[in-house]
Amino acid sequence: MGQFRFLTGGESHGKGLIAIVEGMVAALPLEEEYINQELKRRQQGYGRGPRMKIEEDKAEIMAGVRYGLTIGSPIALFITNRDWQNWQEQLSVSPIEKEVEPVTCPRPGHADLAGVSKYGLKDIRPIMERASARETAARVAVGAIARRFLEEFDIVIRSHTVAIGPHRWERPKASSVNWGQVEASPVRCGHAELGKAMMAAIDEAKASGDTLGGIFEVIATGVPIGLGSHVSWDRRLDGRIARAIMSINAVKGVEIGAGFALAGLKGSQAHDVIKPLTRTLSLEGRGLGEGEGKQSLRWRHATNRAGGIEGGISNSEDIIVKAAVKPIATLASPLPSIDLRSGEKTKAHYERSDICVVPAGGVIGEAMLAIVLADACLEKLGGDNLKETLANYRNYLSNIS
Numbered sequence: 216m217g218q219f220r221f222l223t224g225g226e227s228h229g230k231g232l233i234a235i236v237e238g239m240v241a242a243l244p245l246e247e248e249y250i251n252q253e254l255k256r257r258q259q260g261y262g263r264g265p266r267m268k269i270e271e272d273k274a275e276i277m278a279g280v281r282y283g284l285t286i287g288s289p290i291a292l293f294i295t296n297r298d299w300q301n302w303q304e305q306l307s308v309s310p311i312e313k314e315v316e317p318v319t320c321p322r323p324g325h326a327d328l329a330g331v332s333k334y335g336l337k338d339i340r341p342i343m344e345r346a347s348a349r350e351t352a353a354r355v356a357v358g359a360i361a362r363r364f365l366e367e368f369d370i371v372i373r374s375h376t377v378a379i380g381p382h383r384w385e386r387p388k389a390s391s392v393n394w395g396q397v398e399a400s401p402v403r404c405g406h407a408e409l410g411k412a413m414m415a416a417i418d419e420a421k422a423s424g425d426t427l428g429g430i431f432e433v434i435a436t437g438v439p440i441g442l443g444s445h446v447s448w449d450r451r452l453d454g455r456i457a458r459a460i461m462s463i464n465a466v467k468g469v470e471i472g473a474g475f476a477l478a479g480l481k482g483s484q485a486h487d488v489i490k491p492l493t494r495t496l497s498l499e500g501r502g503l504g505e506g507e508g509k510q511s512l513r514w515r516h517a518t519n520r521a522g523g524i525e526g527g528i529s530n531s532e533d534i535i536v537k538a539a540v541k542p543i544a545t546l547a548s549p550l551p552s553i554d555l556r557s558g559e560k561t562k563a564h565y566e567r568s569d570i571c572v573v574p575a576g577g578v579i580g581e582a583m584l585a586i587v588l589a590d591a592c593l594e595k596l597g598g599d600n601l602k603e604t605l606a607n608y609r610n611y612l613s614n615i616s
């Protein structure tokens with residue numbers, strides 16, 4: 216674990232966001248435009264606030280790439296916050312003369328109260344700036360690098376909205392998602408009628424000064440058998456995925472495969488029966504040599520309630536992860552709170568905010584899943600150069616029984 220690592224820095228209204236990514240192999244084709252497409256997807260979604268009209272997220276690659284190829288050294292990214300222009304006093308790096316009004320009325324459900332208490336601050340501003348989901352732009356940029364790497368292994372990661380507020384799409388099976396429709400839907404929902412109902416619910420919430428949560432699902436296809444391990448708790452792939460998805464702002468629940476529903480089934484109903492079926496995994500066309508990199512698996516699971524992971528190890532079925540997103544904590548009709556200066560009852564702080572972030576959440580979930588899978592692939596396969604990693608994969612495939 217930890218072959219592919221990253222850190223982000225940056226406040227929501229500061230100069231910008233940075234990310235430093237370590238552990239990516241050399242010779243991976245990578246261009247800013249590829250990352251920027253993912254950043255654009257994250258900015259969309261019905262229910263975002265006015266901030267997204269100000270920003271046009273673009274990542275500048277500051278290090279680690281030469282002539283369109285990674286060079287194996289840390290990749291440094293910078294995303295400008297356009298809105299910083301309007302926040303230079305509140306977010307000034309240097310001390311300033313002028314008195315800036317502190318934020319002192321914590322929003323229930325946000326990091327505000329626990330944050331100021333923990334860090335010994337009187338002003339909530341530094342807490343809210345870093346707790347803001349603006350930080351996820353940096354994660355999506357990192358996730359794009361992981362996604363680009365996974366493409367070389369034919370691993371594809373997608374997401375869609377399962378629920379917003381009371382409207383939930385109970386989809387029969389993974390193959391019934393129309394991904395083109397999802398990408399075209401303002402709420403990233405593959406069911407047209409429900410998508411409209413979700414949008415109407417967002418309008419309603421907005422009109423009453425409220426916010427809405429929901430559920431997004433992330434699906435990874437083409438994941439080879441054998442990522443993660445049963446041998447130690449912190450190597451289990453499901454645990455690593457759950458942590459990564461749970462770390463996304465506003466996520467309060469993570470489910471893998473049939474998850475909570477499995478708790479109510481008998482063993483004979485819950486598990487995915489193994490049946491004989493020959494499938495071919497292929498790495499052809501990667502410059503590894505004529506006819507090389509093909510391997511047949513002689514079985515598959517009849518169902519996929521396990522969500523592609525058994526015993527903490529990927530089992531070559533689709534990895535399916537759902538996340539429950541709470542309604543965001545900044546309400547235009549604020550909840551009761553106290554003023555930290557006086558201890559008196561008041562209303563929570565309100566600043567411009569989003570109404571619903573579930574569609575964006577799915578894109579962020581894709582990024583986090585890509586990061587975990589890239590890390591697990593690098594751990595399994597090693598290599599310092601893409602060709603070496605692919606050759607190791609070919610060798611691994613040819614040794615699977």
Ligand code: EPS
Nearest residue numbers: 264266346347348349352566567568569
């Ligand atoms: C956020 C509040 C809003 C969101 C922001 C997250 O920002 P602002 O107060 O500037 O309008 O738009 O999300 C983003 C900026 C983003 O890029 O996702 C919050 O309080 O968490």
